[in-house]
Amino acid sequence: MVTAPHILDDLAWRGLIAQSTDLDALRRDLDAGTVTLYSGIDPTAPSAHIGHLLQWLTLARFQQAGHRPIALVGGATGLIGDPKPTSERTLNDRDLVAGWVDKIGAQLRPFLDFDGSNGALLVNNLDWTEGVSALDFLRDLGKHFRVGRMLAKEAVSRRMESDEGISYAEFSYQILQSYDFLELYRRYGCTMQTGGSDQWGNLTAGIDLIHRVEGRSVHALGTPLITKADGSKFGKTEAGTVWLDPSLTSPYAFYQFWINAEDAKVGEYLRAFTWLSHEEIEDLERLTVEKPQARAAQRALAESVTALVHGPEEVARVEAASQALFGRGELRELDAATLAAALAEVPSTTVPRSDNPTIVDLLVGTGLATGRGAARRTVAEGGAYVNNAKVEAEDWTPAETDLLHGRWLVVRRGKRTTAGVELVSAG
Numbered sequence: 001m002v003t004a005p006h007i008l009d010d011l012a013w014r015g016l017i018a019q020s021t022d023l024d025a026l027r028r029d030l031d032a033g034t035v036t037l038y039s040g041i042d043p044t045a046p047s048a049h050i051g052h053l054l055q056w057l058t059l060a061r062f063q064q065a066g067h068r069p070i071a072l073v074g075g076a077t078g079l080i081g082d083p084k085p086t087s088e089r090t091l092n093d094r095d096l097v098a099g100w101v102d103k104i105g106a107q108l109r110p111f112l113d114f115d116g117s118n119g120a121l122l123v124n125n126l127d128w129t130e131g132v133s134a135l136d137f138l139r140d141l142g143k144h145f146r147v148g149r150m151l152a153k154e155a156v157s158r159r160m161e162s163d164e165g166i167s168y169a170e171f172s173y174q175i176l177q178s179y180d181f182l183e184l185y186r187r188y189g190c191t192m193q194t195g196g197s198d199q200w201g202n203l204t205a206g207i208d209l210i211h212r213v214e215g216r217s218v219h220a221l222g223t224p225l226i227t228k229a230d231g232s233k234f235g236k237t238e239a240g241t242v243w244l245d246p247s248l249t250s251p252y253a254f255y256q257f258w259i260n261a262e263d264a265k266v267g268e269y270l271r272a273f274t275w276l277s278h279e280e281i282e283d284l285e286r287l288t289v290e291k292p293q294a295r296a297a298q299r300a301l302a303e304s305v306t307a308l309v310h311g312p313e314e315v316a317r318v319e320a321a322s323q324a325l326f327g328r329g330e331l332r333e334l335d336a337a338t339l340a341a342a343l344a345e346v347p348s349t350t351v352p353r354s355d356n357p358t359i360v361d362l363l364v365g366t367g368l369a370t371g372r373g374a375a376r377r378t379v380a381e382g383g384a385y386v387n388n389a390k391v392e393a394e395d396w397t398p399a400e401t402d403l404l405h406g407r408w409l410v411v412r413r414g415k416r417t418t419a420g421v422e423l424v425s426a427g
Contacts, residue, residue, distance in 0.1 A: 007065035019222035037192035038070035043100035047245035075126030153201035181206030250341035343420030366419035
């Protein structure tokens with residue numbers, strides 16, 4: 001029988017401990033019984049993204065080890081926003097933020113177990129912040145904070161040095177987050193907070209507040225900021241942030257983001273974002289070195305994380321679309337939403353039905369051929385395909401029955417170069 005590693009050893013193996021308070025003291029508390037811990041997310045958009053997913057999975061790992069997680073959605077802090085390094089945040093409408101709180105709360109629920117003796121809690125910091133008066137805020141909380149330490153926070157200091165400066169609202173964010181930790185300690189015995197390492201100043205401010213007010217030592221653990229191999233921000237594509245909401249990032253685009261992971265980083269992502277065992281991940285890392293062309297680790301990563309967020313049924317749809325798009329499956333079996341999402345990830349164009357385009361027109365219009373002469377050569381050499389069927393005549397035009405879901409064509413040059421065409425009616 002294989003014994004599961006200690007939660008701290010597992011996190012260390014997965015590369016998920018970037019900063020911490022006293023790890024030995026934390027280990028003793030974890031070994032002594034159930035520890036209640038929390039991590040927070042501010043609703044500054046209608047969806048969480050994969051950076052938030054890392055925090056939720058970290059909470060889930062602690063819960064699996066027998067501890068009690070609290071997931072906080074900041075209905076109060078989301079109205080202010082953690083200071084950005086560059087400029088002031090837009091202050092969103094209260095009703096808009098409240099709607100985002102509900103959406104994000106619904107997104108995180110599947111990642112935690114809300115039943116049992118260590119069942120998770122979902123909380124909103126507006127519940128204990130909204131009723132605090134300005135005088136109480138200053139007298140009961142503000143008096144415990146030293147401006148010099150608050151100024152030392154990187155995002156604050158960078159803004160202080162900029163032409164724009166920083167508003168008192170954003171400057172006070174650190175106090176609000178610290179108050180969350182204090183309230184969760186008082187209400188639920190919460191003695192640990194996790195968050196990204198860029199939040200370390202806020203995490204330790206909460207520790208200091210609890211120590212000053214309650215005389216108790218508590219814990220903080222900072223996870224690393226996940227980056228690409230070149231050091232750029234992880235979770236960004238040319239189209240923007242990778243969201244968990246399928247209406248903002250389709251399951252197909254979500255899957256493609258993971259399957260395009262660089263060899264140098266895929267092992268790190270497997271450790272941070274999947275429930276695969278140490279042995280499974282080490283085997284995949286070995287295959288990446290020995291047979292990188294097979295991309296076994298990328299496929300396992302994409303399948304695991306997409307199933308985790310969108311479910312195994314979406315994985316099956318996405319993989320079928322990926323195969324069919326490049327001639328290894330039946331395009332007509334794809335539902336309209338999956339096909340549309342797949343075509344959104346390749347070069348696409350719109351053509352009026354009245355143009356009655358030929359295969360040459362389609363190859364040129366999609367950019368698969370540099371000119372009409374090149375398009376004709378592609379057809380003559382047997383390299384032109386529409387909906388995975390070879391087109392052998394350069395004057396070929398699509399019939400109504402060729403249109404997938406009554407509107408799309410998938411045009412391909414050779415084995416790997418694919419584009420989408422949507423035929424639309426005039427007016």
